[in-house]
Amino acid sequence: MTLEIIGISVLWLFLFLYVIVASIDFGAGFFNAYSAFTNKQHILTGIIQRYLSPVWEVTNVFFVFFFVGIIGFFPQTAFYYGTTLLVPASIALVLLAIRGSYYAFATYGAKINHRGYIYMYGLSGLLLPAALSPVLAMSEGGFIKLDDGSPYLDYWTLFTSPLMWSIVVLSLTAVLYISAVFLTWYANKAGDEKATDLMRKYALVWAGPAIITATGIIFELRGHNPEHYARILDLWWVFAISFLLFVGTVYLVWKRRNYGLAFILLVGQFFTAFFAYGASHYPHLLYPYLTIYDSFTNEAMAIALIVAFIAGLGLLLPSLYLLFRLFLFDKDYVKGKSDYHA
Amino acid sequence: MLKGDRKLGIEDSAFLSRILTLLTLSFHIIYATIGVGVPLMIMIAQWVGIKKKDDHYILLARRWARGFVITVAVGVVTGTAIGLQLSLLWPNFMQLAGNVIALPLFMEVFAFFFEAIFLGIYLYTWDRFEDQRKHLLLLIPVALGAAMSSVFITIVNSFMNAPQGFEVLNGELVNISPLLAMFSPAVPTKVAHVMATAFMTSAFLLASIAALRMLRGSDHVYHKKALFLTMKLGLVFSVATALIGDFSGKYLAEYQPEKLAAAEWHFETEEEARLILFGVLDGEDVKYAIEIPYALSILAHGTPDSEVIGLEEFPEDEIPPLWIHYLFDTMVTIGMWLAFLSFVYVVAAWRNWSFARTKLFRWLLLLSGPLALVAIEAGWWFTEVGRQPWILRGYMKTSEAATTSGQVDLMIILFAGLYFILGVGTIVVLTRMYRRNPVEKELAAREADKGGDRQ
Ligand code: HDD
Ligand code: HEM
Ligand code: HEM
Numbered sequence: 001m002t003l004e005i006i007g008i009s010v011l012w013l014f015l016f017l018y019v020i021v022a023s024i025d026f027g028a029g030f031f032n033a034y035s036a037f038t039n040k041q042h043i044l045t046g047i048i049q050r051y052l053s054p055v056w057e058v059t060n061v062f063f064v065f066f067f068v069g070i071i072g073f074f075p076q077t078a079f080y081y082g083t084t085l086l087v088p089a090s091i092a093l094v095l096l097a098i099r100g101s102y103y104a105f106a107t108y109g110a111k112i113n114h115r116g117y118i119y120m121y122g123l124s125g126l127l128l129p130a131a132l133s134p135v136l137a138m139s140e141g142g143f144i145k146l147d148d149g150s151p152y153l154d155y156w157t158l159f160t161s162p163l164m165w166s167i168v169v170l171s172l173t174a175v176l177y178i179s180a181v182f183l184t185w186y187a188n189k190a191g192d193e194k195a196t197d198l199m200r201k202y203a204l205v206w207a208g209p210a211i212i213t214a215t216g217i218i219f220e221l222r223g224h225n226p227e228h229y230a231r232i233l234d235l236w237w238v239f240a241i242s243f244l245l246f247v248g249t250v251y252l253v254w255k256r257r258n259y260g261l262a263f264i265l266l267v268g269q270f271f272t273a274f275f276a277y278g279a280s281h282y283p284h285l286l287y288p289y290l291t292i293y294d295s296f297t298n299e300a301m302a303i304a305l306i307v308a309f310i311a312g313l314g315l316l317l318p319s320l321y322l323l324f325r326l327f328l329f330d331k332d333y334v335k336g337k338s339d340y341h342a
Numbered sequence: 343m344l345k346g347d348r349k350l351g352i353e354d355s356a357f358l359s360r361i362l363t364l365l366t367l368s369f370h371i372i373y374a375t376i377g378v379g380v381p382l383m384i385m386i387a388q389w390v391g392i393k394k395k396d397d398h399y400i401l402l403a404r405r406w407a408r409g410f411v412i413t414v415a416v417g418v419v420t421g422t423a424i425g426l427q428l429s430l431l432w433p434n435f436m437q438l439a440g441n442v443i444a445l446p447l448f449m450e451v452f453a454f455f456f457e458a459i460f461l462g463i464y465l466y467t468w469d470r471f472e473d474q475r476k477h478l479l480l481l482i483p484v485a486l487g488a489a490m491s492s493v494f495i496t497i498v499n500s501f502m503n504a505p506q507g508f509e510v511l512n513g514e515l516v517n518i519s520p521l522l523a524m525f526s527p528a529v530p531t532k533v534a535h536v537m538a539t540a541f542m543t544s545a546f547l548l549a550s551i552a553a554l555r556m557l558r559g560s561d562h563v564y565h566k567k568a569l570f571l572t573m574k575l576g577l578v579f580s581v582a583t584a585l586i587g588d589f590s591g592k593y594l595a596e597y598q599p600e601k602l603a604a605a606e607w608h609f610e611t612e613e614e615a616r617l618i619l620f621g622v623l624d625g626e627d628v629k630y631a632i633e634i635p636y637a638l639s640i641l642a643h644g645t646p647d648s649e650v651i652g653l654e655e656f657p658e659d660e661i662p663p664l665w666i667h668y669l670f671d672t673m674v675t676i677g678m679w680l681a682f683l684s685f686v687y688v689v690a691a692w693r694n695w696s697f698a699r700t701k702l703f704r705w706l707l708l709l710s711g712p713l714a715l716v717a718i719e720a721g722w723w724f725t726e727v728g729r730q731p732w733i734l735r736g737y738m739k740t741s742e743a744a745t746t747s748g749q750v751d752l753m754i755i756l757f758a759g760l761y762f763i764l765g766v767g768t769i770v771v772l773t774r775m776y777r778r779n780p781v782e783k784e785l786a787a788r789e790a791d792k793g794g795d796r797q
Binding site: 055057058060061063064065067068069071072073074075076078079081082083084085086087089090091093094096097098100101102103104105150152297298300301304305308309312315316319320322323326327 | 411412414415416418419420421422423425426427429430431432433434436437438439440441442444445447448449450451452454455456458459460461462463466467483515518519520521745746747749750752753756757760763764767768771
């Protein structure tokens, strides 16, 4: 393995973790809003808040890790993506900021339960993946162009691109599907039957759209970026495994069996698809300008970063384990029997 | 190297990028300072409470922790904004810096992780342990994580002021040494000063809250204990701040003499240099200023007869704006004043002098927190503006570093709106939170169910 590949794998892994934890977070907000809208709010709010409250900051750090890490390992990306993403990334930042801080304001501070607020919070959970996911489309090339040596984003081409829109739709369905499966499991652990049933229903509803849109992207790519498409076909068997894992999840949820395993299979499904997609994108960071090789940092820095990363993990993994043991796997906490908030 | 062609558009977007950076950093730094300092204050209060078996201090820690969650949340989201904005607004700088100074930025993220994880645990395990000391232990990683994140980011900022750890060969960076870049000569004074000021500011901010409650007529011993504790801490850290600030001046004299000279309106290199306080500038003539003989030589090198380099030795276009003089004066004046104020209060409280209980004196105490924040802002503006025209001193100019995007102006409006909402939100939520659950009520409730004192 070269340093470049270690670097991109680490970043891709953290992006994947962000996708999973953020999807749970974004989707939870949406389901909460939707159930408020249909007057079923009391069923979900407790479950959702109990999971989100201690972990939302951690979710955010995964995102920070990714964008700090990519500048560290691949400084050239700052030039292309930094310049062109000013507007979309700023919009995403504003949404993230309002969402994060108002979650804290509402749940720790002022105990706001106003409907308008709940709707806004839910809506922001959908707008965010919609604002973040176009970056994946941009990396396929054709949207970032050069003008006299400085890159710019061709908004018209981007907004009329079926590829961009299908990635946006995929991000939405995936968010809702991931979140629903997770919350089914969490609600079941909490012994809350009503919430489990409701979330199970949502999980089944969103399973179909999620897999259809995911497949759709592969076909969109055929027209947009044939080179990438061909590489995806080479990896068809990984996508097949991913599909089997998907079937497994749906089966278990359908049969109301072992929701924990169902969620693990779901993580496996996204993990395989995400890494196969990433591998087929290799070596490009941005078609056709940037590859992981020509944008890579110097060797001294790369080694320093990897050493720091390993040391960091040594610190992080036990801490995360403690967090999960106390809040995700602690029966009393999950069931809401113990409230020890400051 | 990296000579940017001076197109009009680039100058414009550089200026606008500066405005947006100024806006975001000035806002983030308020919350970041609280984020670094307050965990230590909570820790001390909780520790005193456990030691003295005094419920008041435990409650103090708990109530501070509740407010802290709100400020951390805003600190996190504004930090995320500035973190991403660095790449969005200064892509050329980040491309270059990424090669040399990415290591501390990367390590900072682990500090965030550490802090975020344990903060979640700390907040949701109040009274979960039989032994309070175990709970206190959980706060240590929070305080450590916050402190380390400020250390790492300050290391990055030090690098911008005193870059080292690389060589430039035909416009390429070679021989890069990440560790050498991390430990630039600016690090010791900068890191120490930033930490001391964060602790000092947090102590005074918390003292302000107690002073406010007393001004509003509360006579509860809880507030007296809070005020006495925070003022003692304020005294310790403001004295430390002034001492370390003096070392910062010596650092500047050695490595960034143009910044010191601009701050002091020191035009000609001379020995036995006088220090100029306040005043206005008329060409090169200083008017209405207070002059302290030898003081600048002492600040710069520690002896009254040493030589201090003046602005005449630098090319016209590499001299920082001269108005940083006022920023420096503001910071130093506030620092001296707060050290004095807290000293007077601590002595008065100890000797039980009655003037410390007057309305006027409590007003002064109330103002101490906001003043400390003003000093923090003045200090950062001073270092950052004082580095101009460089973004990376000696290597890259700010104007060469900026984005070429034409939409920065719109983003300024967008983020100004965001910070307005967040700022107002913080104030509204914090006041509502404490108003709804005043300490008297909470103390009474705790009295009522002694034994299990969760709410
Ligand atoms: C509560 C805030 C506060 C207070 C009371 C002071 N400072 Fe300060 N100062 C800061 C907050 C600050 C800061 C915000 O933390 C800065 C900005 C960047 C940095 O490294 O620290 C700073 C920078 C800074 C610098 C520039 C360092 C550089 O550019 O590398 C000097 C020379 C001083 N300070 C000196 C002093 C002195 C002599 C003080 C006398 C009491 C003083 N400061 C009080
Ligand atoms: C990687 C780190 C940093 C980068 C790339 C950076 C870059 C910049 C740039 C280019 C400016 C504009 C200069 C100007 O307008 O005069 C600026 C200003 C400023 N920075 Fe830094 N900076 C960094 C670190 C910090 C840190 C850690 C702080 C502390 C909070 C800080 C505080 C400020 C402030 C308050 C200003 C506004 C002053 C002004 O108007 O110039 N900066 N920064
Ligand atoms: C260029 C300057 C800066 C950048 C790029 C930056 C970046 C960030 C980021 C990305 C976060 C969010 C982390 C998360 O998701 O948890 C954050 C939060 C934080 N930052 Fe900053 N920061 C800067 C300046 C500073 C300075 C000067 C300090 C300390 C003096 C500081 C202290 C903190 C702390 C303690 C937090 C945690 C949140 C809190 O406790 O309030 N930062 N910063």
